Amino acid sequence: MSTRRKVLLGGAGALALGAGGLAGRRWYLSREAEPLPTTDAGGRVLWSNWAGNEHSYPAKRAAPASEAELVAAMAGPRPIRPVGSGHSFTALVPTEGTLLSLDRLSGLVSHDTAAKTATVRAGTKLSALGPALAAIGQEMPNLPDINKQTLAGGLATGTHGTGKGVKALHGEVTAMRLVLPSGEVAECNRDTRPELFHAARVGLGAFGVISEVTLQNQPLTRVKKVVTLVDTDQVLADWPALAERHRNAEFLVLPFTGKSVLITHDTTDEPVRPRGADQDVETLMALKQLRDLFEFTPELRRRAAQAAMADIPPEVAVDEGWKLLSNERPVRFKEMEYHVPIAEQVGSLKEIIARIERDAKGVFFPIEARIIAADDAWLSPFYQRECGSIAVHAWYREDHQWMFDLAEPVLREIGGRPHWGKLHSLSGQELRALYPMFGEALAVQRSVDPQGAMMNPFLRKLLA
């Protein structure tokens, strides 16, 4: 064998070993976690959240079918933790006491056609609420990205959609019925027990359990959804104008590609064009494949991505808003999201993209930017402040420490308030500085739950 051939074969062998080594490394880093025991030593069945990063073994599971049963359930083992759909990434739900599901408290209670309001049982899932409201000619002014949450869970965590001048879900609540830890049923609105209304609208499940909610809705409308692939530099430059121009606008930066996905929704009279088959899974897995192949050669990763995305036409759908604004999201992930002063959104987003592309080359999930109007709920991240939101994600199987190391410091430096249901490291002392009415909200919480019946360790840290 010639020396040249030996060298070539040796090189090929080294390359193959290198490629194999990289593939092995990525396989190891992205492996499915060892499954948790389905029951603990006491025979209690595992509960885990959607992403799989929080769990507990509740002593009791309750699923009241009426408000009276909910009152009875409040006498269960402590702490009592209400659970919606388990979509929070933080430890709001884990309990060794009572896990209280609102699944059976679902459906429309009543509505007012003229006022465009509807009273809804708090356990209604958003995927069911959309068609229920459509049947009475109403819709919620906005919806979040995923349609699996319960209304109560969405309200408790300050869940939001996007749109200039459009509030988060709790911003359209006009009245609530709560079962307090004592078993008392409390009605509240802006005139009746206003302090409870302001404190518990975004209540983290710490003030009791919501049984019914009255929503200020709007007439059912048809919207046109357009999904376009754009240059990231361009969308960052155009973002304030884009947000002004569209009823709902958001964009997802595809890191290491120079490209972003712009999603807009606008009211229209155009004929219905149902949304096509889901493209998100295919897109995400393509981004993962690019990461797997080119993790350590970012320039190749960018070129390959841009070549692959060169001729992708916009996706257009026209339908009722509830069918288009929310999504299935079948790929599980973990997420950190902060809500920052609107003027700071683009600058901080640029810094986070730069940090990720410099120091976290394993990231492949998009970075999401949205906009939310101010409201007046005391624990709302949008309390008296229009916000731009920035969210970073990691596949559920992969490490997310980089969020805390790279993204959170940027978001905290500009006074960002964390989404209550998404990953963050803040404690009560730090939160108090961000929320002008934090002390007042805590005083209400202590007054309705003096024994701490609703408090798990995570809530004790938050509401210290």
Add this chain to the structure above:
Amino acid sequence: MRLLLALPLLVLASCGEAPKPLTEEQSAALKPADARLAALYEGSCKSCHTVADSLAPLAGDRTRWDPRWDQGEDALLAATIQGKGGMPAGGQCFECTPDDYKALIRFMAGREEAK
């Protein structure tokens, strides 16, 4: 109508013919015969297991369920409680007991009479 849709499944199962894929509409028309189980199904499993975009195997679609059924009921129960792949732990049914999960799996796998 639901009964009519369910009948071909039973017939196929009994004569050993190869099962055929279901559409979303055919899957959504099925529900467990037991009222309590049906309520659990409607409140949790159905929101994904009748929607193709969710990537979950459609309820009643033996072409998707038979390979899973071959893993054994205990393995399916464990995967349901622990979560696996796109399937979140507990299938988002937080009031379900292990026996409920077993019954729901049997129904979705096309191993129990539907209504």
